[in-house]
Amino acid sequence: MQHIAERYTGASVRRSEDPRILTGSGRYVDDVRLPGMLHAAFVRSPVAHARITRIDVRAAAEAPGVVLVLTGEELERSLVPGPGIAAMFSRGAPVPAFTTLASDKVRVVGDPVVLVVAESRYLAEDACELVEVDYEELPAVMTPQAARDPASPAIFEDLAGNVLMHSPVAVFGDVDGAFARADRVVRADLRQHRHQNAPMECRGVVCSFDPESGELTVHSATQGVHIVRTTLSTALGLPPEKVRVLAGDIGGSFGLKLGAYREDVACAAASRQLGRPVRWMEDRLENLTFSGQAREESFEVEAAITNEGEILGLRVKMTIDTGAYPGMGTMLPELVKTMIPGPYKIGALSFEWTAVVTNKASYVAYRGPWASETWVRERMVDLVAMELGMEPIQVRLRNVATRETPPRRMVTGRSLAGVTAKESLEAIASTVDLPSFRRLQAGAREHGRYLGFGVATYIEPAPGPLEGKGGGGIMGPEQIRLRLAEDGTVTLFTSQMPHGQSHQTTFAQIAADEFGVPIEQVRVVVGDSDLVPMGFGTGGSRAATMAGGASLHGARALKARVKEIASHLFEAGAEDIELSGGSVAVRGVPASAMSLAELARAARAPGRLPPSLAGDVEVTAAFDGGEGGWSGGSHAAIVEVDVETGQVRVERYVVAEDCGTLINPAIVEGQVRGGVAQGIGAVLLERSVYDEETGQYLSSTFMDYVLATACEIPRIEIEHLETVPLDADVNFRGVGEGGMIIAPPTLCNAIEDALSPFSARVLEQHLPPARILELIGAIPAG
Amino acid sequence: MTSFDVELTVNGVPRRGSVEARRTLADFLREDLGLTGTHLGCEHGVCGACTVLVDGEPARSCLMLAVQARGADVRTVEGLAPDGEMNRLQEAMWDSHGFQCGFCTPGFLMQITALLAESPEPTEAEVREALSGNICRCTGYESIVNGVLLAADAAISHE
Numbered sequence: 001m002q003h004i005a006e007r008y009t010g011a012s013v014r015r016s017e018d019p020r021i022l023t024g025s026g027r028y029v030d031d032v033r034l035p036g037m038l039h040a041a042f043v044r045s046p047v048a049h050a051r052i053t054r055i056d057v058r059a060a061a062e063a064p065g066v067v068l069v070l071t072g073e074e075l076e077r078s079l080v081p082g083p084g085i086a087a088m089f090s091r092g093a094p095v096p097a098f099t100t101l102a103s104d105k106v107r108v109v110g111d112p113v114v115l116v117v118a119e120s121r122y123l124a125e126d127a128c129e130l131v132e133v134d135y136e137e138l139p140a141v142m143t144p145q146a147a148r149d150p151a152s153p154a155i156f157e158d159l160a161g162n163v164l165m166h167s168p169v170a171v172f173g174d175v176d177g178a179f180a181r182a183d184r185v186v187r188a189d190l191r192q193h194r195h196q197n198a199p200m201e202c203r204g205v206v207c208s209f210d211p212e213s214g215e216l217t218v219h220s221a222t223q224g225v226h227i228v229r230t231t232l233s234t235a236l237g238l239p240p241e242k243v244r245v246l247a248g249d250i251g252g253s254f255g256l257k258l259g260a261y262r263e264d265v266a267c268a269a270a271s272r273q274l275g276r277p278v279r280w281m282e283d284r285l286e287n288l289t290f291s292g293q294a295r296e297e298s299f300e301v302e303a304a305i306t307n308e309g310e311i312l313g314l315r316v317k318m319t320i321d322t323g324a325y326p327g328m329g330t331m332l333p334e335l336v337k338t339m340i341p342g343p344y345k346i347g348a349l350s351f352e353w354t355a356v357v358t359n360k361a362s363y364v365a366y367r368g369p370w371a372s373e374t375w376v377r378e379r380m381v382d383l384v385a386m387e388l389g390m391e392p393i394q395v396r397l398r399n400v401a402t403r404e405t406p407p408r409r410m411v412t413g414r415s416l417a418g419v420t421a422k423e424s425l426e427a428i429a430s431t432v433d434l435p436s437f438r439r440l441q442a443g444a445r446e447h448g449r450y451l452g453f454g455v456a457t458y459i460e461p462a463p464g465p466l467e468g469k470g471g472g473g474i475m476g477p478e479q480i481r482l483r484l485a486e487d488g489t490v491t492l493f494t495s496q497m498p499h500g501q502s503h504q505t506t507f508a509q510i511a512a513d514e515f516g517v518p519i520e521q522v523r524v525v526v527g528d529s530d531l532v533p534m535g536f537g538t539g540g541s542r543a544a545t546m547a548g549g550a551s552l553h554g555a556r557a558l559k560a561r562v563k564e565i566a567s568h569l570f571e572a573g574a575e576d577i578e579l580s581g582g583s584v585a586v587r588g589v590p591a592s593a594m595s596l597a598e599l600a601r602a603a604r605a606p607g608r609l610p611p612s613l614a615g616d617v618e619v620t621a622a623f624d625g626g627e628g629g630w631s632g633g634s635h636a637a638i639v640e641v642d643v644e645t646g647q648v649r650v651e652r653y654v655v656a657e658d659c660g661t662l663i664n665p666a667i668v669e670g671q672v673r674g675g676v677a678q679g680i681g682a683v684l685l686e687r688s689v690y691d692e693e694t695g696q697y698l699s700s701t702f703m704d705y706v707l708a709t710a711c712e713i714p715r716i717e718i719e720h721l722e723t724v725p726l727d728a729d730v731n732f733r734g735v736g737e738g739g740m741i742i743a744p745p746t747l748c749n750a751i752e753d754a755l756s757p758f759s760a761r762v763l764e765q766h767l768p769p770a771r772i773l774e775l776i777g778a779i780p781a782g
Numbered sequence: 783m784t785s786f787d788v789e790l791t792v793n794g795v796p797r798r799g800s801v802e803a804r805r806t807l808a809d810f811l812r813e814d815l816g817l818t819g820t821h822l823g824c825e826h827g828v829c830g831a832c833t834v835l836v837d838g839e840p841a842r843s844c845l846m847l848a849v850q851a852r853g854a855d856v857r858t859v860e861g862l863a864p865d866g867e868m869n870r871l872q873e874a875m876w877d878s879h880g881f882q883c884g885f886c887t888p889g890f891l892m893q894i895t896a897l898l899a900e901s902p903e904p905t906e907a908e909v910r911e912a913l914s915g916n917i918c919r920c921t922g923y924e925s926i927v928n929g930v931l932l933a934a935d936a937a938i939s940h941e
Contacts (some may be wrong), residue, residue, distance in 0.1 A: 014876050021884030022872040024819020024859035028885065031818035122804065194854040200823045200831055200919050202884040227805040251821070251885025252919050300843045500883030666879040666925075673922030674882065702828035702917070710910040 008509035012666035025247040041124035043114035045106035048359040048695020050135035065123030070105030093330035096156035110290030140695030147356035154477035173348035178313030182304035194688035201251020203281035224537015231260035247527035250499030255365030292364030314350030329363035334369035368737035378745035418724035424634035427656035452754025459632035462541035462734030470624030478546035478610040479533035484617035488597030493729040495535025514555035541734025549730035554621035565594035626727035633657035646769030675739020681708035793861030810848035830916030835891035857890035874933035882920035
């Protein structure tokens with residue numbers, strides 16, 4: 001079926017990724033087969049915190065099929081010491097010293113200790129069984145409270161204790177004045193549990209070092225090929241141009257697959273040592289136990305409010321459990337600080353934070369990494385409403401900034417230009433008829449049925465208003481390269497590395513419209529560090545604005561180049577050249593028409609064009625985000641809580657989202673629904689559980705770390721608002737993270753509302769049946 | 783380690799191999815036969831990405847040994863569009879924007895193929911129940927359910 005559209009942008013064009021994905025012909029890293037390829041497996045720590053006193057690999061080295069066994073000490077000799085990717089995200093926090101494979105200490109269950117490379121994965125794992133490691137166990141430091149105790153055993157000897165960083169108190173506005181003016185103060189200690197990204201494809205890498213050329217080729221499941229190249233070339237002491245990173249289809253990531261991990265470095269070094277390709281595919285046990293975890297943060301919050309429901313100010317203390325090895329845990333609190341006022345007129349904020357090290361898996365980015373700002377704020381708004389006996393949506397409408405009235409900035413300084421929280425809340429109110437729901441709820445309670453309604457609102461800097469400053473937000477401008485191939489197709493090279501986001505469709509839509517060719521004539525190339533421009537890759541919901549904008553401006557530049565070439569070929573003014581339907585012609589002279597393929601060939605033909613235009617028809621462009629703008633919206637849930645079993649059922653879920661101009665509504669809706677599903681799972685099902693005594697990880701299978709299925713996730717109703725264009729051309733805004741940012745508070749608010757007859761206050765994000773029964777007093781709190 | 787001969791039919795083609803007893807059917811398909819369309823998501827039988835049809839019934843190829851498939855008729859995702867033309871289910875999934883990253887996709891497609899063979903016009907509740915053993919981390923399932931209903935020519939109901 002061919003979709004015919006005036007413009008592709010704005011239409012739910014079918015995905016160009018699907019013909020390969022639906023037929024089993026996608027190519028994921030686990031599908032890469034190279035001649036002579038060997039297989040890696042890791043001996044990992046069975047304990048959370050210990051000194052390594054002895055490693056004996058002799059039996060493993062002699063086992064059938066084993067080619068190489070490397071301990072941490074041996075591996076380190078072939079590497080350039082340094083913090084690797086940790087330094088990139090540490091943002092001024094101290095970065096402790098550690099080796100790629102643990103050599104003196106292990107600091108988390110699953111810590112890699114020995115690398116075994118063999119002719120098959122089966123044989124590599126057999127040999128891992130033969131490695132003997134003696135551990136002298138140390139007490140495991142498993143909670144922020146334990147980490148704050150100066151008597152806790154130092155996880156890293158070169159850090160002063162297990163508190164990694166404590167920020168100064170940041171003060172915005174007149175905080176003391178706000179609390180002095182307040183009629184009341186609402187206090188709450190709020191906590192988020194430890195989530196997992198859990199992409200369906202685990203991490204994986206195939207490293208292939210060519211001893212002849214000295215070049216390392218790496219096939220990686222990653223969100224960005226250049227970060228992998230940088231981290232591996234640094235660790236191995238190779239010039240970056242000798243490292244080529246390739247990525248094919250990626251089976252999800254949600255923030256996990258950023259840069260080269262310690263295992264990737266070990267495999268690259270092993271391949272260099274052996275001169276043969278070395279492949280490692282993480283298994284799910286390794287993935288859940290060690291790859292990374294996210295979100296474990298707690299907050300002490302005070303809100304200064306008036307009796308009319310105005311929120312005058314907040315005092316916030318945040319603690320983040322970064323896990324064992326440095327990850328993103330010291331980067332996020334500053335983002336949380338900046339974003340916590342959200343779309344609200346909150347006039348005063350004090351914020352301080354503490355990051356601690358524990359013997360848990362490292363803190364990694366996960367879909368909307370700073371999302372706790374929304375969870376905490378939206379929880380507090382409902383607690384304020386409860387305190388005052390007001391309808392929560394009314395408290396929101398009273399406090400949100402509007403486009404008509406000041407302030408035009410968050411108290412933390414970010415512009416609120418184009419914010420549409422009020423509009424999305426009103427859209428929710430009109431979709432869900434709240435007065436009639438309240439009547440239904442009251443009636444149901446009389447029959448022992450507990451229904452609840454919850455609403456929450458958020459904005460996401462994707463990339464946020466840029467106020468004429470450009471710059472592209474925290475990850476900088478986005479580059480792109482476009483070439484008119486000799487068959488007349490437009491090839492677009494992007495540093496974005498889609499892993500489910502459908503960029504090969506959406507960028508093609510934009511470029512096809514701007515350049516003026518059918519979408520089938522646009523090819524989007526990703527995942528080759530030798531071909532695509534330097535860039536961060538995919539993350540931070542930046543692709544829509546940044547790479548979408550780069551696609552638009554790049555296609556515009558390519559069109560100008562084509563017209564310039566045509567004007568030479570036709571000896572006509574560039575302004576008289578028309579480009580449509582895959583050919584160029586002099587306006588009003590149809591007989592002059594030349595296909596784009598002919599033009600591309602003519603440009604390469606000797607002597608037909610001046611040197612400045614001759615050769616490949618190719619342009620590069622960079623986009624700085626233009627004026628940018630907020631992505632955001634409001635979500636609402638109606639739930640029923642079974643007070644006998646503690647089971648929560650999501651009866652209805654309603655979304656009013658504003659991501660600016662939609663590129664492809666079906667793809668936007670897929671991103672929204674997927675994020676909401678992860679949020680529902682996070683609240684009702686998923687949790688990373690550790691034994692706090694031993695440090696053992698208890699959620700190491702999908703029977704323990706439970707993901708939502710088609711039976712738990714309801715249909716999700718979505719209304720799109722496309723409210724405020726800030727930029728002349730580019731008003732696409734990122735929508736990948738929003739659902740996961742806003743669904744947890746939406747659901748928590750609904751559950752608390754359902755439990756209001758029990759005077760339950762929801763102070764944590766994880767609400768499985770047992771916790772629900774505790775909240776209503778059916779079982780004692782444990 | 784002792785090897786065993788295995789003969790079976792995969793996507794209508796007779797195949798044979800010599801495998802260790804411990805070799806999983808998934809590894810046999812992916813490594814020995816080069817049929818990498820079947821994916822491994824958890825290797826402990828929960829996620830369903832590795833689902834194939836064994837004599838018409840969905841089976842977790844990560845939990846089944848290759849030797850257990852002796853003489854069986856195995857179908858994988860590669861068998862759904864043998865001549866390059868997508869079948870009705872694949873077309874419906876394309877039209878419905880069914881999947882995103884595509885990693886769980888082969889398992890869903892095989893599970894749905896079994897469902898539609900047994901129940902050509904399932905209700906939405908039946909579809910969701912039938913898919914409850916397959917995990918997708920990307921989509922929230924609605925687009926997949928829509929694809930099944932579209933494939934079954936069932937009207938999409940918002941009930």
